Amino acid sequence: MTSTPTIPHPGPLAGMRVLELAQIMAGPTCGMMLADMGADVIKVEKLPGGDDSRAYREPRVNGVSAPFMILNRNKRGIALNLKHAKGREVLLNMVKRADVLTENYRRGTLERLGLGYETLRQINPGLIYCSVSGYGRDGPYADKGGFDLIAQGFSGLMSVTGEPGRPPAKTGNSIADINAGILAVVGILAAYAHKQKTGEGQIVETSLMEAALQQTYWHAAIYFATGQSAGPTGSAHLLTAPYQAFQASDGWINIGGANQANWERIADVLGHPEWRDDSRFHDNAARMRNLQALTEAMAEVLKTRTRDEWIAAFDAAGVPVGPVHTIGEALSHPQVEARGMVVEVEHPQAGRTKSLGCPLHFSATPTSVRRHAPMLGEHSRELLREYGYDDEQIDALAADGVIEEARMD
Secondary structure (H helix, E strand, O other): OOOOOOOOOOOOOOOOEEEEOOOOOOOHHHHHHHHHHOOOOEEEOOOOOOOOHHOOOOOOEOOOHHHHHHOOOOOOEEEEEOOOHHHHHHHHHHHHOOOOOEEOOOOOOOOOOOOOOHHHHHOOOOOOOOOOOOOOOOOOOOOOOHHHHHHHHHHHHHOOOOOOOOOOOOOOOOOOHHHHHHHHHHHHHHHHHHHHHHHOOEEEEEEEHHHHHHHHHHHHHHHHHHHOOOOOOOOOOHHHHHHHEEOOOOOOOEEEOOOOHHHOOOOHHHOOOHHOOOOOOOOHHHHHHHHHHHHHHHHOOOOOOOOOHHHHHHHHHHHOOEEOOOHHHHHHOOOHHHOOOOOEEOOOOOOOEEOOOOOOOOOOOOOOOOOEEEEEOOHHHHHHHHHHOHHHHHHHHHOOEEEEEEOOO
8 A cells, every 4th residue: 555655756747837627527637647747736626616526425534525535636726716806817827827727618618707718828828728628629519518428428438338238338437537537638748748849838628529439449440341330249349259258156257368379278278179170169250250159158167167266277378367356356456556556645634545546657757646635725825825925915815705715623
């Protein structure tokens, strides 16, 4: 288990300053990854209430939203009323020293507040303005809001997820939201490289629709080649077999026979070397044509031994294999622990909590978890002081409802 370091360690993005106006999941995923890599990410939360994910009532840890905490660590937070003229003035002051601003408002919202890109670039020509929307900033759906479920359906992902003959299913995770956040990171880093060479900022944008559609590479290839839309295949692959989940006597395992050599090893491990020459199974095309017969034959053998016994046997033969874990089993596995993918963070209200670590590893500039997710307005005063406001001015902003400060007692 990795604990929060007491001394900040600069990651590869040390020196980058990010203003995060985005909320809930896609934008905060982007901000968290940038912060893990060393960027100073300032979460600018709306008033009243802050990020909407703060209101997700369950699960909560000592009254604090667990979903909010897991996506907002390593950030500083200011609570700012952007509907107030003085709140907009504060943000414009902050933009002057920012490298990046992220937002996920509907098209036109920030423009109506006088905070659109064209206004901000006049203040800071080097600003990288990252927008994560539902469908993108142009096209007939540009004004529609975005939600992960809707994006998964729109992109076709739900039509290929689940078991054949069953109703459409979404993926168990919020794949459009999370991938949109990752794509935003990629875009920001590319724009940052351009800025380092030229000093110029630009708009970077992606959408939940595109983030979901990007996940359909194999399915798109089939459609473009044949004109046919593939349907759901459960855990099975749509291009190669056997490549799916099978039930052992006490649980499920995944077996990856993605090439001919692996298939021949599988037949040997299962005690049926004659399957190598069986006309139904002798090559991948035959196995795909006879997938039901193949899976039924394999399932009959696999149910005779335990999950761990089969994993050991396939591992010894060099066949790709692994358990189908619950989330809890995955998070407690020694390999996950060895890779630092479970970290501990001390939160002033929730106490000591666990979170997912950063999946990126650097030899010279390692990532680190340095801060808990901010309480609403926790760093409002600290940040305003950095931008030249004195305590009397900050007190006046608080009295006018322009900012909010967290109670840390």
